[in-house]
Amino acid sequence: MxxxxxxxxxxxxxxxxxxxxxxxxxxxxxxxxxxxxxxxxxxxxxxxxxxxxxxxxxxxxxxxxxxxxxxxxxxxxxxxxxxxHPPGLLSISCQVPNHTHVRCSWLESVKTFLPAEYNASFRPCIVDFSRKHCDVDHPAFWQTIHTLRVTETNALGFETTYVRFQLHKLLKPDPPESVLAQQLEGYPKRLNVSWNFPSSWPLHDAFPLMFQIRYRPQGSMYWSEIYSEDSSVVIFDALAGHIHQVQVRARDEVNSESQWSEWTPQLLIRPWEGQEDNTKYYFFPVNTEPETSTGKSHNPVHEDEGNLGLVILLVLFSVVILTTVLSLVFVVWMRQRRRHHATKQELTSMVKMKSMPI
Known part of the structure; x- marks a missing residue:
């Protein structure tokens, strides 16, 4: 042919x-x-x-x-x-990092080995030929379903690919930025974690974000989690003396069908250990620049006094229980003794009565 x-x-x-x-x-x-x-x-x-x-x-x-x-x-x-080869169907995916922008990109299912042109139809979608994607500004979120049509054309023919999607389900913020983990001076079991909104999420007030923070001692298999609408949290149950892994991610607070962002890069931080000039951030990779602690000072002796009071309370409770048990044993013993004495008297009386002449 x-x-x-x-x-x-x-x-x-x-x-x-x-x-x-x-x-x-x-x-x-x-x-x-x-x-x-x-x-x-x-x-x-x-x-x-x-x-x-x-x-x-x-x-x-x-x-x-x-x-x-x-x-x-x-x-x-x-x-x-x-x-x-002539074009084949495309593999199309769309990313929605906020409520004002959509980017759809595609990959060839057939390697054509030939230069191609692309035409996209979606509101419209401005095409970048070299990077094989197109961008839409201010998409209609109120519309339930959107249809994107991308046509690939080369010297041997053309092929059109259709894809339908829902913007509110594709909404996926970029990860939070400038994440910091800080020691709190005087608190060996606390950490302060703070971050900024993603720079690609411009309308903070109109579209608030929900944040998820996860943390664990390094080497542990299990994460602890905190949810927050603010851009900082305090961890109260860190394991004293151990380096912790900390990460943060975000999701649209109102739209429950939206997606969580990717996790931020891992931070490594050890809680305060009572040493001066010990407040440093351990990033992955490690960042050795010192940071200023924002926590208020606190005397850890109060925690020891609280523990001592708890021990004294437990000892007193044990003494009360032991005294009660001993009292019950003594009462039971006295009753048994009286009952035995009464039985003995009755037997003595019966013997005397039998010995009396009729």
Whole structure:
């Protein structure tokens, strides 16, 4: 089957098919000689009676500059051959980082090996050909379902791909930014974590975010979690003396069907240990710049006094329980003793009565 298309002096043919190249307007019956890149070595082929070159089941090695000459060596015609495939369906995905912007990108399901153009229809979608994506500003969130149509065109044909989606379900903020974890001086079990809204989420007041913070001692399998509408939280149950892993992510607070952002990069931080100049952030990778602690000072002796009071209370409670048990045992013993004494008196009386004369 003939599968050649001409564009600006270039012939395009399908890979794995037969490709026919004509020798210009050469007279029929005149023998011609074909060269590929100035060499007489040609791929698997045959030459027809009119001088056309038929390349059989071509692969990438058949690409190049073809020239045909008459029997005197005179150049009759030359052409450049490029090989590839027509477009196939695209794999399209759309990202919605906020309520004012949508970016849809695509990947080829068929490697065409040929230059292509794209046309997108969605409100409209402004196409970046080199990066294979298009952008929509201020999309209609009130519309339930949107349809995007992307058409890929190359020298061998075109293909149109349709995709339908719901913006409110694709809404996925970028991760929070400038995340910091701080020690709180005087509190060996507390950490302060703060962050900024993603810079790609411009309308903070109109569209608030919900934040999820997770943390765990380094090496543990289990995460603890906190949810917050603010841009900072205090962790109250950190494990004293241990480095902790901390991460934050965000989601639209109102839209329950939206997606959580990716987690922020991991932070490593150890709670306060009672040493001066010990407030540092341990990032992944480690950042050794010191930070200013924002926590209020506190005397840890109060925590020890609280523990001592609890011990004294437990001891007093134990003494009361023991006294009660001993009292119950004594009462039971006294009752048993009185009952035994009464029984003995009754037996003595019966013996005396039997011994008396009638």
């Amino acid at each position: 003939l599968s050649v298309f001409a564009v600006s002096g270039v012939r395009y043919g399908r890979l794995d098919s037969n490709v026919t190249l004509a020798c210009g307007k050469s007279p029929t019956g005149i023998p011609v000689v074909w060269h590929l890149n100035r060499s007489s070595a040609l791929p698997w082929h045959r030459v027809t009676s009119d001088g056309s070159l038929v390349l059989l089941q071509v692969d990438q090695s058949a690409q190049g500059n073809y020239s045909c000459y008459d029997d005197r060596g005179l150049l009759l015609h030359s052409v450049r051959l490029r090989l590839g």
